[in-house]
Every structure is written in structure tokens, then in C-alpha cells.
Amino acid sequence: MRRNVRLCVGVLALAGASLAQFQYHAKIALEDGTPLPTTPMVTAQFTEQLQQSCRIYNKFGNGDVIYTAVSRLPPYHTDECPVTIRLKGYQTANVTLREGAVIVLKRVGGDHEGSTVSATALHAPPEARKAYEKGVAALSDQKWAKAQQEFERAVAAYPDYAQAWSDLGETLSQQSKPKEARAAWERAVQADPKYVKPYLQLIRLALSENRSEDASHLAERAMDVNSLEFPAIFFYHAVANLNLHHLDVAEKSARRAVELDANHEIPRAENLLGTLLAARGDRQGAIQHLNKYLELSPKAADADKVRQLIADLARSPAGEK
Numbered sequence: 553m554r555r556n557v558r559l560c561v562g563v564l565a566l567a568g569a570s571l572a573q574f575q576y577h578a579k580i581a582l583e584d585g586t587p588l589p590t591t592p593m594v595t596a597q598f599t600e601q602l603q604q605s606c607r608i609y610n611k612f613g614n615g616d617v618i619y620t621a622v623s624r625l626p627p628y629h630t631d632e633c634p635v636t637i638r639l640k641g642y643q644t645a646n647v648t649l650r651e652g653a654v655i656v657l658k659r660v661g662g663d664h665e666g667s668t669v670s671a672t673a674l675h676a677p678p679e680a681r682k683a684y685e686k687g688v689a690a691l692s693d694q695k696w697a698k699a700q701q702e703f704e705r706a707v708a709a710y711p712d713y714a715q716a717w718s719d720l721g722e723t724l725s726q727q728s729k730p731k732e733a734r735a736a737w738e739r740a741v742q743a744d745p746k747y748v749k750p751y752l753q754l755i756r757l758a759l760s761e762n763r764s765e766d767a768s769h770l771a772e773r774a775m776d777v778n779s780l781e782f783p784a785i786f787f788y789h790a791v792a793n794l795n796l797h798h799l800d801v802a803e804k805s806a807r808r809a810v811e812l813d814a815n816h817e818i819p820r821a822e823n824l825l826g827t828l829l830a831a832r833g834d835r836q837g838a839i840q841h842l843n844k845y846l847e848l849s850p851k852a853a854d855a856d857k858v859r860q861l862i863a864d865l866a867r868s869p870a871g872e873k
Contacts, residue, residue, distance in 0.1 A: 574622075576631045578649040580615040582642070582688075583658050584715055585669060588615050589689040590639070592657070597634040597646070606633045619649055641692025670714035670740075670747040680710035684719075691719060699723045707739075714744035721753055730757060748778050748785070755788045764795035771805075783812035787821045794828065803828045810841070819848035823858060835865050 580592055594617060596606045606621040621633040631651040638644050642657040649655070676684065687702030703720035707713050721736035734757055740750035751774035758767035771789035774782070790805035806828055809821040826841035842862050846855060 574620050575609065575618055576620065576633075576649070576651045578617045578619070578651070578653045578655065580617060580637060580639075580655050580657065583656050583669060584688065585673060586685045586688045588639070589641075589692055592637050592639040595636045595638075597636060608633075608635070617649065621649075641694075670718075670744045670749075672710075672712050672714045672744045672747075676706075676710050676713055676716075680706045680713055680716070683709065684713065684716050687716070687719060687723075691723060694726075696723045696726045700727070712743045714740045714747045714750070717743060718747070718750045718753065721750065725753075725757070730761070733757065746777050748774055748782055751777070752782070752784055752788070755785075755792075759788065759791060759795075762795075764792040768792040768796065780812065783809045783818055783821065786812065787818055787824065790821075790824055790828075794824070799828065799832060803832065816848050819845050819852070822848065823854075826858075827861075830861065830865060835868050839865050 580588065580594075582588060592615075594608045596608060596619075607619060609618045609620065619633050619635075621630050631649075633649040634646070635649055636644060636646050637655060637657065639657055642659055645655060645657055647655050673681075683702045683705035687699045687706060690696075690699035690702060700720060700723040703716045703723060706716035707720060710716070717736050717740035721733040721740065724730075724733035724736060734754065737750040737753045737757070740747060741754070751770055755767045755770045755774070758764070758770060768789060771785050771792060774785045775789070786805040786809035790802045790809060793799075793802040793805065803825070806821060806825040809818060810825055813821055822841045822845035826838045826845060829841065830838035839862055842858050842865075845852070846858055846862075849855065852858070
């Protein structure tokens with residue numbers, strides 16, 4: 553007990569000392585490279601090793617963060633500060649700040665598509681970039697018509713602006729204009745064939761329109777561009793081939809989606825793989841992946857249905873796999 557008291561006193565004494573010498577700097581950026589529309593909310597988390605002297609001192613509009621952190625354990629001062637970062641229109645990030653770290657926030661989306669930046673953005677003239685930035689801000693606020701207007705200005709000023717075409721398609725889709733959205737996404741692919749995001753948007757549209765053959769072909773094209781960073785490609789490929797009753801292909805892609813999704817950003821991949829394994833008679837494998845899905849998404853809309861499937865599988869004859 554005395555040791556703990558001395559340790560606590562030592563930490564507090566250090567915390568009360570000049571923390572300025574232990575200030576660290578990190579940066580918050582957006583995946584598309586645009587300026588932050590507003591200042592993110594950065595909240596410090598606390599672990600058993602950290603005192604509440606893990607504090608955020610300044611957050612500037614350009615994304616710079618100054619912070620301090622004091623540990624319960626030697627050497628007491630540390631550059632590691634676990635935080636939660638929230639910004640409207642972007643995924644909440646639970647990360648650890650470190651000296652010089654750049655934290656990239658990803659857009660809110662159903663499939664967590666990863667970093668999706670087109671090389672064409674590097675050549676956008678100022679007029680187009682300014683319009684694009686305004687469009688992104690409007691998109692974050694779900695002001696679809698305003699966002700559409702700004703993205704249209706961006707592509708008018710710079711017709712090869714793949715990111716602007718992609719986001720224009722998103723605003724059109726949100727306004728129930730699938731034909732126009734599809735044309736915008738196809739323009740994005742034409743402008744930059746190596747830009748993955750519009751492939752995923754086109755795949756989702758194809759699946760929603762029951763064009764599974766098209767969705768499968770689009771996913772295969774996207775795999776050729778960049779498959780390792782985008783587990784959603786394999787997820788959609790599996791869905792399309794399940795619809796086409798190509799179960800071997802669907803299972804292979806579902807397994808690859810689960811394998812690549814290290815951060816579990818696509819829980820549905822676990823559900824899909826479990827469902828496929830159940831259909832193929834692998835009872836134990838199915839239960840394992842379905843339980844993982846419920847662990848990741850306990851409040852999912854289909855959670856009760858999945859629990860019932862698990863119960864049915866558990867009652868299957870012991871001789872089955």
C-alpha cells in the first residue's frame with residue numbers, strides 16, 4: 553500500500569511539474585484530403601496505466617492537436633494518449649495519439665471502404681478543389697441538393713475529378729436518382745480506373761437492382777485494382793455469387809473478406825460466411841461465425857433471426873459437422 557501511495561504521489565508531483573516539456577503533437581486529417589469542416593471532438597480515454605493528466609490542450613481548425621499524458625508507471629511521462637475522435641459525417645475513431653501521428657478519419661458509410669483517395673485530386677485546379685470542399689461539407693451535413701450543386705461545379709471545372717464524380721453519384725443516390733448516380737460513378741471509374749470507391753458504389757447499386765452478374769464482374773475488376781485494402785470487395789463478390797448459387801466461389805470470397813477485415817468493420821461478412829457454412833452442412837463452423845457476428849453487432853436488425861439459426865444448428869444431430 554505504501555508503495556502505491558508513493559507511486560501515486562510521484563506521478564502527481566510530475567503532473568504538477570512543468571508539463572510543457574512533455575507536450576506532444578498529432579494531427580487529424582480526412583481520408584479525401586479536404587480541410588476539416590469543423591473542429592472534431594477529441595475525448596481522452598483512461599486506462600489503468602494513465603492518470604487523468606492525459607489531456608487535450610489545443611485543437612486547431614487545421615487538425616493539429618497538442619496533448620500531454622502521464623503514466624502511472626515509469627517513466628511516467630509518455631506520448632501515448634488513448635482518445636475518441638468524433639466528427640459529423642465521419643466514423644468515430646478510438647485511437648491512440650502519439651508524437652507526430654496522423655489520424656485519418658473515414659467517411660461514414662455502410663461498408664467502411666478504407667482509404668479512398670484518387671490521384672486525380674492532386675491535379676485539381678483551385679476552383680474545382682474549392683467547390684469540392686464545399687460539397688464535402690454539405691455532404692457531411694446531409695444537404696444533398698447543396699452537395700450536388702457543388703460537386704457539379706467541381707467536375708465542370710475539372711472533368712477528370714474522380715472523387716468529385718464519386719461523391720456526386722452519392723448525392724444523386726441519396727436523392728433516389730439511381731440512373732444519374734450510376735452515370736456519375738461510371739465517369740469516376742473512367743477518370744481514374746485505379747480509384748476503388750466508385751467500383752464499390754457501382755457494385756452496391758447492381759446488387760440493389762438484382763444485377764448479381766454485373767456486381768460479380770465489377771468486384772473482380774476492383775480486385776485487380778486493389779483487393780488487399782478493401783475487404784468490402786470480397787464481401788460483395790461473395791453476396792453476388794451467393795445470389796448466383798456459386799457457393800464455392802461465394803465461400804472463398806466470404807472467407808477472404810473475414811480474413812482481411814482485421815478491424816471487424818464489416819460484421820456482415822461473419823454473418824454471410826456463417827450462413828454459407830450452414831447451407832453447406834458445416835454446423836460448427838457456421839455457429840462460430842454467426843456467434844462472432846452477434847458479438848460484433850448484438851443489436852443488429854437481424855440479430856434475433858441469427859440467434860434462432862444458431863439454436864436450430866445447435867439442435868442438429870450430433871453426427872453432423
